[in-house]
Amino acid sequence: MEMAFEILFYIILIFSLSSIFGRKFLSAKSQKCISNRLPPGPKGLPIIGHLHLLNNTPHQTFHNLCSRYGPFIHVRLGSVFCIVASSAEYAKETLVTNGLAFASRSVNIASDLLTYGSAGFGFAPYGPQWKFMKKLVTTELLSDKNMTQLKYVRSDEASQLVQLLLDNATSGTVVNVSNEVTMLSNNIISRMMWNIRCSGEDEDGKEIISIIRECTEILAQFNLSDFIPFLGKIDLQGVRKRAMNIHLRYDAILEIIIKKRHEERRKNKERNMQDAGGDNGDDHNSKNFLNILLDAMEDENAKTPVTIENIKALMFDFLNAGTDTSATVVEWSLSELINHPTIMAKARQEIDTIVGKDRLVQESDLPNLPYLQAIFKESLRLHPPVTLFGRESIQDCKIGGYDIPAKTVLFLNIWSINRDPNYWKTPLEFRPERFMPHSDQKEGDDNEYLLEYRGQHFNYLPFGAGRRGCPGMSLAALISPRVLALLIQCFDWKIACNDKGVAPKLVDLTERPGLTVPKLHPLMLIPSVRLNPFPISLD
Numbered sequence: 216m217e218m219a220f221e222i223l224f225y226i227i228l229i230f231s232l233s234s235i236f237g238r239k240f241l242s243a244k245s246q247k248c249i250s251n252r253l254p255p256g257p258k259g260l261p262i263i264g265h266l267h268l269l270n271n272t273p274h275q276t277f278h279n280l281c282s283r284y285g286p287f288i289h290v291r292l293g294s295v296f297c298i299v300a301s302s303a304e305y306a307k308e309t310l311v312t313n314g315l316a317f318a319s320r321s322v323n324i325a326s327d328l329l330t331y332g333s334a335g336f337g338f339a340p341y342g343p344q345w346k347f348m349k350k351l352v353t354t355e356l357l358s359d360k361n362m363t364q365l366k367y368v369r370s371d372e373a374s375q376l377v378q379l380l381l382d383n384a385t386s387g388t389v390v391n392v393s394n395e396v397t398m399l400s401n402n403i404i405s406r407m408m409w410n411i412r413c414s415g416e417d418e419d420g421k422e423i424i425s426i427i428r429e430c431t432e433i434l435a436q437f438n439l440s441d442f443i444p445f446l447g448k449i450d451l452q453g454v455r456k457r458a459m460n461i462h463l464r465y466d467a468i469l470e471i472i473i474k475k476r477h478e479e480r481r482k483n484k485e486r487n488m489q490d491a492g493g494d495n496g497d498d499h500n501s502k503n504f505l506n507i508l509l510d511a512m513e514d515e516n517a518k519t520p521v522t523i524e525n526i527k528a529l530m531f532d533f534l535n536a537g538t539d540t541s542a543t544v545v546e547w548s549l550s551e552l553i554n555h556p557t558i559m560a561k562a563r564q565e566i567d568t569i570v571g572k573d574r575l576v577q578e579s580d581l582p583n584l585p586y587l588q589a590i591f592k593e594s595l596r597l598h599p600p601v602t603l604f605g606r607e608s609i610q611d612c613k614i615g616g617y618d619i620p621a622k623t624v625l626f627l628n629i630w631s632i633n634r635d636p637n638y639w640k641t642p643l644e645f646r647p648e649r650f651m652p653h654s655d656q657k658e659g660d661d662n663e664y665l666l667e668y669r670g671q672h673f674n675y676l677p678f679g680a681g682r683r684g685c686p687g688m689s690l691a692a693l694i695s696p697r698v699l700a701l702l703i704q705c706f707d708w709k710i711a712c713n714d715k716g717v718a719p720k721l722v723d724l725t726e727r728p729g730l731t732v733p734k735l736h737p738l739m740l741i742p743s744v745r746l747n748p749f750p751i752s753l754d
């Protein structure tokens with residue numbers, strides 16, 4: 216609500232300013248669009264277009280507009296021409312059939328500052344730098360080999376979470392599960408990146424976590440200056456100033472981390488020289504992302520040189536894209552399981568049968584736990600961590616017979632497609648059985664159980680698809696289901712009392728607006744020990 220008032224206030228201001236400046240800032244691009252054959256859309260207002268329709272849950276706003284005007288619509292946000300795709304057919308058309316045209320991302324004032332002018336990967340324009348980064352990410356940083364080498368990080372963090380929850384269960388303490396799984400996910404990504412834990416005593420870690428939180432907030436903030444060019448310099452909402460502040464803090468901490476790492480590398484090299492090529496005894500640390508990137512930067516024969524800005528920006532992308540997303544799935548899954556005790560019981564039975572009660576679930580068990588996988592998939596469907604993602608076109612193209620000009624921003628509404636009754640039976644129901652083979656199927660389930668999230672099934676795209684589909688999908692599929700399995704295996708859960716002293720019967724499932732969409736209210740639960748896994752041992 217607050218945001219709606221803020222936007223209304225600025226819109227009135229824009230109208231006043233526009234009467235002074237006239238309409239000349241309406242870009243040539245949007246003028247050109249008007250003459251072409253465009254997808255349908257609501258009637259826009261002069262200058263601001265459809266800005267007034269947006270609130271802080273754009274996926275829901277676009278969903279409502281598409282229910283009225285069809286699955287492929289256009290809107291104009293100030294001077295920015297946008298299309299919204301809200302069906303499997305248009306997802307395929309935009310992400311794959313016209314995948315090259317829509318291979319870029321739009322950049323805004325905050326993301327430009329935070330990513331060193333798009334020097335990283337996630338916000339990089341489509342071109343040689345992005346292609347080089349993509350190769351580095353898929354063949355080195357997030358390669359199967361590196362994921363296997365860094366398995367000890369994920370296992371260690373999972374053990375630490377179980378230990379912490381055991382302590383809480385023993386003392387009967389209420390646990391903020393949302394916070395704990397976010398911290399776990401931050402720790403995993405941060406240790407894989409540069410071997411720093413975010414929780415605990417490490418000051419660098421604490422600063423990193425506070426930066427991540429502020430970034431998520433500012434990147435999700437709707438900034439009018441991104442859409443009304445003449446406001447760019449004015450910074451009405453103070454977004455540029457805040458983004459600059461975060462950027463400077465991020466840069467300062469990165470400088471410290473990189474300096475320390477250079478020093479360690481120098482010492483290791485000296486030690487290696489003395490040992491005449493022997494092991495440097497630092498193998499855990501050596502495969503972290505920062506070391507791989509510093510190796511790439513020091514490679515004098517590289518065709519595409521890697522700069523320090525590339526490294527800092529890429530690290531930013533991972534922190535930003537990889538932490539909250541993986542945690543959000545666990546938070547939603549556990550919430551749904553508590554609200555559906557029969558599903559919880561079935562998941563537990565599967566774990567008890569396949570894994571037993573003598574040891575904890577390991578990553579290697581995951582392929583043998585189909586019901587757990589179905590819960591993971593169903594959670595990604597009903598509560599996709601990324602509800603809406605954006606791309607930008609680099610050339611004119613035709614989609615569904617409509618003319619789409621270059622530099623059009625595409626919003627793909629995953630949230631809406633995942634709830635579309637044309638593709639899903641009882642789409643608003645949390646029902647993992649839809650992803651299970653025959654015996655558990657309800658009549659008319661068709662082939663929902665065959666659907667995978669890897670980007671080939673266009674009615675189910677929690678990780679996107681095509682060239683810019685999520686490179687962290689396999690990592691997320693290792694982290695989230697395993698953590699969820701441990702929470703199911705080791706603990707019984709009770710909902711904690713609210714501030715009125717009443718324990719609600721069901722977990723509240725309201726969404727919090729933002730770049731990723733976690734629960735509005737953190738998941739506050741009281742664990743009790745179901746399986747005491749001493750000694751805690753994970754692979």
Ligand code: HEM
Nearest residue numbers: 337536537540541601604677678679680683684685687691
């Ligand atoms: C459940 C967890 C996750 C979900 C649901 C998710 C979802 C997404 C989505 C929808 C996109 C946009 C895809 C597109 O444009 O087609 C994306 C992009 C991206 N994701 Fe993820 N993601 C998750 C975890 C991760 C992790 C763990 C990492 C890395 C450590 C990561 C790194 C990225 C990057 C770098 C991009 C940008 C890729 C590019 O622009 O080429 N994500 N993710």
